[in-house]
Amino acid sequence: MAMPFYVAPEQFMKDKADFARKNIGxxxxxxxxxxxxxxxICAENSSRSLHKVSEIYDRxxxxxxxxxNEFDQLRVSGVQHADIKGYQFSRExxxxxxxxxxxxxxxxxVFTHEMKPLEVEILxxxxxxxxxxxxxxxxxxxxxVVDEDRFTxxxxxxxxxxxxxxxxxxxxxxxxxxxxxxVHALTGGERELSSRELxxxxxxxxxxxxxxxxxxEAEVAELLAGKQPAAVEAGT
Amino acid sequence: MTLPMFPPGNDxxxxxxxxxxxxxxxxxxxxxxxxxxxxxxxxxxxxSGPGMLTAPGGGEGRGPAAPFQVTHGTTICAVRYGDGVxxxxxRRATSGSAIAHRTMEKVHAADTHRGVAIAxxxxxxxxxxxxxxxxxxxxEKVEGQALSLEGKANQLSQMxxxxxxxxxxxxxxxxxxxxxxxxxAKGRIYTYDxxxxxxxxxxxxxxxxxxxxxxxxxxxxxxxxxxxxxxIDLCVRALWQAxxxxxxxxxxxxxRGIFPTVATITAQxxxxxxxxxxxxxxxxxxxHLSSAEVxxxxxxxxxxxxxxxxxxxxxxxxxxATRATAARKAK
Numbered sequence: 001m002a003m004p005f006y007v008a009p010e011q012f013m014k015d016k017a018d019f020a021r022k023n024i025g026x027x028x029x030x031x032x033x034x035x036x037x038x039x040x041i042c043a044e045n046s047s048r049s050l051h052k053v054s055e056i057y058d059r060x061x062x063x064x065x066x067x068x069n070e071f072d073q074l075r076v077s078g079v080q081h082a083d084i085k086g087y088q089f090s091r092e093x094x095x096x097x098x099x100x101x102x103x104x105x106x107x108x109x110v111f112t113h114e115m116k117p118l119e120v121e122i123l124x125x126x127x128x129x130x131x132x133x134x135x136x137x138x139x140x141x142x143x144x145v146v147d148e149d150r151f152t153x154x155x156x157x158x159x160x161x162x163x164x165x166x167x168x169x170x171x172x173x174x175x176x177x178x179x180x181x182x183v184h185a186l187t188g189g190e191r192e193l194s195s196r197e198l199x200x201x202x203x204x205x206x207x208x209x210x211x212x213x214x215x216x217e218a219e220v221a222e223l224l225a226g227k228q229p230a231a232v233e234a235g236t
Numbered sequence: 237m238t239l240p241m242f243p244p245g246n247d248x249x250x251x252x253x254x255x256x257x258x259x260x261x262x263x264x265x266x267x268x269x270x271x272x273x274x275x276x277x278x279x280x281x282x283x284s285g286p287g288m289l290t291a292p293g294g295g296e297g298r299g300p301a302a303p304f305q306v307t308h309g310t311t312i313c314a315v316r317y318g319d320g321v322x323x324x325x326x327r328r329a330t331s332g333s334a335i336a337h338r339t340m341e342k343v344h345a346a347d348t349h350r351g352v353a354i355a356x357x358x359x360x361x362x363x364x365x366x367x368x369x370x371x372x373x374x375x376e377k378v379e380g381q382a383l384s385l386e387g388k389a390n391q392l393s394q395m396x397x398x399x400x401x402x403x404x405x406x407x408x409x410x411x412x413x414x415x416x417x418x419x420x421a422k423g424r425i426y427t428y429d430x431x432x433x434x435x436x437x438x439x440x441x442x443x444x445x446x447x448x449x450x451x452x453x454x455x456x457x458x459x460x461x462x463x464x465x466x467x468i469d470l471c472v473r474a475l476w477q478a479x480x481x482x483x484x485x486x487x488x489x490x491x492r493g494i495f496p497t498v499a500t501i502t503a504q505x506x507x508x509x510x511x512x513x514x515x516x517x518x519x520x521x522x523x524h525l526s527s528a529e530v531x532x533x534x535x536x537x538x539x540x541x542x543x544x545x546x547x548x549x550x551x552x553x554x555x556x557a558t559r560a561t562a563a564r565k566a567k
Contacts, residue, residue: 055377073241079377080240080255083370088261102239 016117020141023119024066029155030199031165031185032063032123032148034134035178038204038211039125042182045199053201055212057082057094059127061203065155066120066141074103074122091209096126100137100145108143117141121154127203127211131172134203153185161185175202176223179215183224195220252374253367253395263363264398305332306406309342309361311478311485312353313442313450314414314425315458317467320502321414321423323351324471326446326479327494328486329358338489343497345506347372350388350415351499355444356430357407364395364409385417389426389434397432410443416501423501446478446485453477465517468498468509472517476525488518 030043030052041063043052052071053063056078064071078099086094103122111117124137136148146152151169153161168181179200187193200215207213215223240259248254256262312325325342328335336358344365346352352368354361371391376382383391392413399409413426425437440458442450453474462470475496479487488495495518498509 049380051380054380076378077239077241079374080252081237083252083374083377084240084255084259084261085237087256087366087370098237102237106239106241 016111017142020111020117020119024121024141025156027065027067027155029153029157029161029186030063030065030123031151031153031161031182032125032136033151033165033169033178033182034131034136034149035175036131036172037175037206038127038202039134039136040175040178040182041123041125041201041203042179042186043199044186044193044197046197051199053199053214055079055210056099056124057086058091058209059203059211060094060096060099061125061201061212063123063125063154064120065122067118070118071120071122074106074118074120077106078103078124096124096135096137100124100139103139104143104145106143107139107141111142121158123152123154125203127205129205160188164188176226179220179223180226195224250375250378252371255374256367263360264367264395305334307331307336307358308484309340309355309358309444311442311444311446311450311475311482312342312355312412313440313447313454313471313474314351314353314412314437315440315454315462315467315471315474316423316425316438317462317464319423319464320416320500321351321425322464322467322471322498322500323353323412323414324475324496324498325353325355325444326475326486326496327489328484330484333483335486338486338492338494341497343499344369345499346388346413346415347376347382348505349418349501349503350385350413351501351506352392353412353414353443354409355412355447356409357402360399360402360407361409361411364399364411368392368395368411384419385415385424388415389413389436392426393428393432393434395432396428396430400431403430412441412443414501416503416505418503421503442474442478444478444485446475446482449481450474450478464500467500468513468517469520471498472496472514473521476518476521488515 028044030041032039032041039061041053041061043063045052050068052065053061054075056062056075060082062075062078064074081099081102082094103124107118118141121141122139124139126135128134134149136152138146138148138152138154140146151162151165153165164185165181168184170177183193183198195217198220200220202213202215203211204213205211240255242248242258248258253262253264307329308331309329310326312323314321314323323343327339327341329337329340340358342355343351343353346369350372352365354365368391372383372388392411396409396411399407403409408430410430411428413428415424417424425441427435427437427441427443440451440454442454454470457470457473475485476487479485495511495514498514500507500509
């Protein structure tokens with residue numbers, strides 16, 4: 001009978017973590033930050049149809065980097081969970097914290113027990129009723145949850161990007177300022193990112209029950225150019 | 237709770253009703269082939285037999301009904317007009333011959349540009365509306381784009397059909413679905429029968445116990461491309477006539493300030509007509525009807541007919557007799 005080779009648990013976990021980190025780092029990053037009336041999520045994504053940022057529930061959004069099929073399955077599960085919870089109890093009872101914990105539990109479980117860890121990092125954001133009540137949860141491939149209340153970055157070079165965003169961040173800044181700073185944080189000022197290559201979405205307090213809204217290419221271009229688009233002034 | 241995770245070969249996809257069923261919460265049987273064996277219709281659990289009481293509304297001809305009185309919602313209607321569709325419904329719910337609720341809402345927004353109105357057993361009907369709303373939103377979120385108007389109408393048809401077992405026992409739900417088709421830029425109306433049959437109407441429809449009276453009124457008053465005010469007036473008139481003929485349909489309640497629900501669905505979306513505007517429309521209908529009543533010429537009375545012992549009518553008969561005599565003299 002062939003004996004399996006002994007691998008130390010430390011080595012085993014380290015190998016898995018390196019594998020996940022390497023593959024996540026290859027993907028393009030995204031940033032999320034709070035602004036005066038909600039949460040902005042800005043991703044580098046040249047595809048118009050394969051989204052990295054999506055709606056989960058009334059006040060909750062999801063974003064993922066890494067392997068598309070893996071974070072998309074997590075997204076669908078999140079929508080199913082949220083809709084069922086809202087159906088069973090009430091729409092008010094669906095919150096980002098409990099969803100983030102469920103994601104963390106699932107991802108941690110996969111990391112520990114499966115051959116291959118998930119090659120994704122995800123973000124769960126919730127817009128609060130008042131400024132200062134917004135929540136951003138950043139969940140790593142091994143199930144680690146990081147709770148942020150101002151901004152975060154996911155994917156390759158996340159630390160550099162977070163540092164750039166930290167320098168630019170101002171409390172209660174406008175959507176335009178937040179978007180410009182986010183794009184600058186993504187590029188570091190070394191390259192140009194056109195509105196065509198960005199996927200931008202917001203959770204806005206002024207949007208009614210479903211706070212999620214995709215900011216379309218034309219509006220992104222206007223915001224980056226410094227103009228205030230009509231839609232934003234109207235609070236929609 | 238755990239995160240729902242389905243294996244690739246057994247994924248319910250964007251169907252929320254199916255997700256509910258896989259997890260054991262669904263009130264309506266799943267529509268897919270996998271939903272059928274695992275989830276028996278709940279109607280099987282209800283006792284039924286010849287010895288049971290029949291619901292007063294059910295009648296003898298319809299087979300065994302629920303062993304208790306079911307709360308029913310009544311008249312709903314939808315009319316196409318220039319900008320889209322107007323939907324309206326009365327507010328009364330009945331339980332047998334008693335009024336169960338005076339303020340029930342039967343017209344609901346299904347999503348931004350679609351509305352659904354319900355008639356029939358109130359409990360399953362409200363549940364159906366709720367799941368239908370969730371279903372449309374769930375599909376949109378999972379798939380990243382909304383269903384077509386026809387796709388939504390078909391979804392509702394499947395839910396009504398899934399309720400057939402319950403319908404056989406007296407819990408009939410008949411929805412009315414209307415929406416603004418953004419691709420074709422026009423209002424569209426879909427009607428259903430209790431077996432899930434789905435029919436598209438070109439101009440108008442009304443359902444529920446007072447539906448027949450409402451339909452007749454709309455038929456007589458309908459014209460193509462009505463204005464918003466004309467459309468609202470027509471719906472209000474139809475509900476008035478339905479309430480006039482059908483005891484289960486509620487009219488405007490001036491004492492409590494309760495008026496039927498009226499909503500417009502246009503390119504701008506589903507919008508409730510403010511209650512004050514509905515009250516005004518009722519005011520116009522009432523003044524029109526009562527002036528018609530006042531100016532009505534009384535039918536001629538035959539002077540030779542013996543007085544039937546109604547002293548209060550005597551002066552009227554005498555006056556009529558005088559008129560008849562005057563007429564004869566004039567000849």
